[in-house]
Amino acid sequence: MNPVDRRKFLFQLAGVLCATPLILAADDRIYVVRKGDTLTHIAKRYGVTVKDLQRTNGLRGSLIKVGQRLRIPSSASMIQPIISATSRIKVNRSKWKYIVAHHSATSQGSAASFDKVDRRHGMKNGLAYHFVIGNGKGTPDGVIEMGSRWKKQLHGGHVSKWEFNDHGIGICLVGNFEKTRPTSKQLASFKSLVTYLGDNLLRERYKFYVHKEINATLCPGRYFPTQAMHKLFG
Numbered sequence: 605m606n607p608v609d610r611r612k613f614l615f616q617l618a619g620v621l622c623a624t625p626l627i628l629a630a631d632d633r634i635y636v637v638r639k640g641d642t643l644t645h646i647a648k649r650y651g652v653t654v655k656d657l658q659r660t661n662g663l664r665g666s667l668i669k670v671g672q673r674l675r676i677p678s679s680a681s682m683i684q685p686i687i688s689a690t691s692r693i694k695v696n697r698s699k700w701k702y703i704v705a706h707h708s709a710t711s712q713g714s715a716a717s718f719d720k721v722d723r724r725h726g727m728k729n730g731l732a733y734h735f736v737i738g739n740g741k742g743t744p745d746g747v748i749e750m751g752s753r754w755k756k757q758l759h760g761g762h763v764s765k766w767e768f769n770d771h772g773i774g775i776c777l778v779g780n781f782e783k784t785r786p787t788s789k790q791l792a793s794f795k796s797l798v799t800y801l802g803d804n805l806l807r808e809r810y811k812f813y814v815h816k817e818i819n820a821t822l823c824p825g826r827y828f829p830t831q832a833m834h835k836l837f838g
């Protein structure tokens with residue numbers, strides 16, 4: 605290979621490498637910023653929000669430089685199907701004022717298994733939550749399941765106060781967090797989901813709650829990082 609071809613080859617190779625996220629650890633991915641990239645484009649490509657990228661990389665504004673290495677949140681692949689599915693439904697933005705976090709208080713489960721239980725308890729719309737995030741037992745770890753109440757933009761059945769059922773999006777993490785901690789994948793998916801719903805869809809016009817702040821209950825358990833989530837979501 606002559607020097608000119610060699611230079612061309614190396615240049616092309618660099619382009620390919622820059623375009624391909626490098627696999628670092630099990631879940632961490634690095635994207636190297638290319639000419640013309642914006643945070644919005646990169647966020648869209650990986651199914652995360654701009655805020656996700658800013659938080660993960662400690663960025664204050666939207667300025668990025670060619671060659672800069674950005675961490676892509678591991679939950680990117682988890683939130684992508686939710687973003688796609690939600691883009692196909694008509695979201696009633698004015699209806700939703702709250703996002704409420706729950707644990708299932710069971711060691712395992714899934715949207716389907718909780719749906720059965722809720723129907724047995726007389727809920728004709730089934731699954732009381734809008735979303736369920738798996739812990740690896742009954743649903744793969746970190747996977748976000750969308751309930752039919754979200755698809756139909758129906759009120760929830762997750763709290764004992766109508767204001768919060770009517771206007772609150774209920775998210776349940778599988779697990780009993782009085783006994784165990786949520787998995788890191790669950791928490792990453794939870795943060796991506798709340799960021800997407802709250803910042804993107806509701807344009808930050810919502811209040812974040814955990815169930816025990818509304819009703820006398822232990823939900824979502826002592827090991828749920830309530831304070832840390834309030835720091836992120838207000």
Ligand SMILES: [Zn+2]
Pocket residue numbers: 705706707762815821823824
């Ligand atoms: Zn609850």
